[in-house]
Amino acid sequence: MTDTQAFPAGAPIPAALRPALEAIGRVARDLAHRIARGPLEGQMHAPVGDNADGDAQKALDVIADEAFAEAIRGTDVRWYASEERTEPVLLNPEGTLALAIDPLDGSSNIETNVSIGTIFSLRAARETGAETFLRPGHEQLAAGYVIYGPQVMLMLSFGATLQHHILDPETNTFILLDPAVTIDGGSTEFAINASNYRHWSKPIRAYIDDCLAGAEGPRACNFNMRWIASLVAETHRILMRGGLFLYPSDARPGYEAGRLRMVYECAPIALLIEAAQGRATDGTTRILDLIPQSLHARTPFVFGSAGKVDHVTAYHDLPDQEVSALFGNRGLFRA
Numbered sequence: 249m250t251d252t253q254a255f256p257a258g259a260p261i262p263a264a265l266r267p268a269l270e271a272i273g274r275v276a277r278d279l280a281h282r283i284a285r286g287p288l289e290g291q292m293h294a295p296v297g298d299n300a301d302g303d304a305q306k307a308l309d310v311i312a313d314e315a316f317a318e319a320i321r322g323t324d325v326r327w328y329a330s331e332e333r334t335e336p337v338l339l340n341p342e343g344t345l346a347l348a349i350d351p352l353d354g355s356s357n358i359e360t361n362v363s364i365g366t367i368f369s370l371r372a373a374r375e376t377g378a379e380t381f382l383r384p385g386h387e388q389l390a391a392g393y394v395i396y397g398p399q400v401m402l403m404l405s406f407g408a409t410l411q412h413h414i415l416d417p418e419t420n421t422f423i424l425l426d427p428a429v430t431i432d433g434g435s436t437e438f439a440i441n442a443s444n445y446r447h448w449s450k451p452i453r454a455y456i457d458d459c460l461a462g463a464e465g466p467r468a469c470n471f472n473m474r475w476i477a478s479l480v481a482e483t484h485r486i487l488m489r490g491g492l493f494l495y496p497s498d499a500r501p502g503y504e505a506g507r508l509r510m511v512y513e514c515a516p517i518a519l520l521i522e523a524a525q526g527r528a529t530d531g532t533t534r535i536l537d538l539i540p541q542s543l544h545a546r547t548p549f550v551f552g553s554a555g556k557v558d559h560v561t562a563y564h565d566l567p568d569q570e571v572s573a574l575f576g577n578r579g580l581f582r583a
């Protein structure tokens with residue numbers, strides 16, 4: 249691959265964050281190249297062990313993690329925290345920034361040629377890794393994801409707006425498509441892993457029951473459902489055409505706080521969603537106000553168009569007899 253800059257000179261990126269984002273952008277485009285070669289690069293979906301959190305690690309998880317850690321080493325990043333590592337790693341003791349990263353998101357999709365991605369979050373570095381990362385998400389300086397799909401794209405925010413970039417394969421450079429993406433509020437699509445229905449809480453079941461009841465139900469509207477099992481791909485669809493994502497807590501052992509991790513999955517996605525004027529909660533509380541208890545802490549996650557997310561919150565406020573009722577007897581909500 250060429251050694252050109254990942255971003256053109258005029259890209260709207262704050263100077264203090266540019267070296268770190270340039271390193272992330274370069275690794276992402278190299279990964280995109282390897283992912284596009286698929287089996288020609290070897291068995292990227294081969295299991296290689298378990299990560300700190302007990303999840304199965306694939307070869308590409310480790311390749312991506314090592315590539316990002318190596319590239320970020322020469323920048324102003326002091327702490328590197330990754331899904332694939334038990335503890336934050338001290339990179340540059342003089343550095344003022346900290347990077348939290350899900351190097352490869354959606355890794356169950358590697359061999360299926362479905363979109364996967366990288367999610368990242370930049371913060372101000374503090375003395376220790378714990379002091380740095382166990383803080384509310386609204387303190388993030390920047391967040392973003394790269395989606396390795398039919399097109400390679402980067403969604404990037406510094407808090408106020410959401411930038412949409414595309415990797416131009418001709419120049420190998422990320423080009424800004426839209427400086428301020430906003431989420432469509434009118435979509436009637438929701439995304440949830442419905443195989444867990446029997447394990448959900450009553451408010452989540454009631455909410456989904458009412459979506460599935462369609463035009464004949466209390467929402468008086470037909471909904472459509474999607475589940476890709478790749479958080480970046482679900483997020484991208486919602487940013488492009490609206491909708492709602494839910495990965496709630498459920499009754500399975502280990503899923504008391506859902507599946508997704510706060511520091512390097514939910515907090516960065518929540519920053520992007522809010523920058524696009526959407527909403528992101530744990531079902532009731534704003535994700536960006538929550539403080540993770542540990543680096544790999546999980547949280548229930550609900551995000552998307554603001555009105556849809558508020559609707560889910562309202563189901564949690566219903567009295568027990570209302571969420572226990574059959575949808576035909578639950579008349580409080582209309583789409």
Ligand SMILES: O=P(O)(O)OC[C@H]1O[C@](O)(COP(=O)(O)O)[C@@H](O)[C@@H]1O
Nearest residue numbers: 350352353354355356441477478479
């Ligand atoms: O297989 P499930 O339970 O539906 O979970 C799917 C979720 O898990 C994830 O793949 C977790 O991310 P990793 O691949 O980084 O572990 C998300 O991308 C996705 O939303």
Ligand SMILES: [Mg+2]
Nearest residue numbers: 350353354513
């Ligand atoms: Mg992930």
Ligand SMILES: [Mg+2]
Nearest residue numbers: 331350352353
């Ligand atoms: Mg991952």
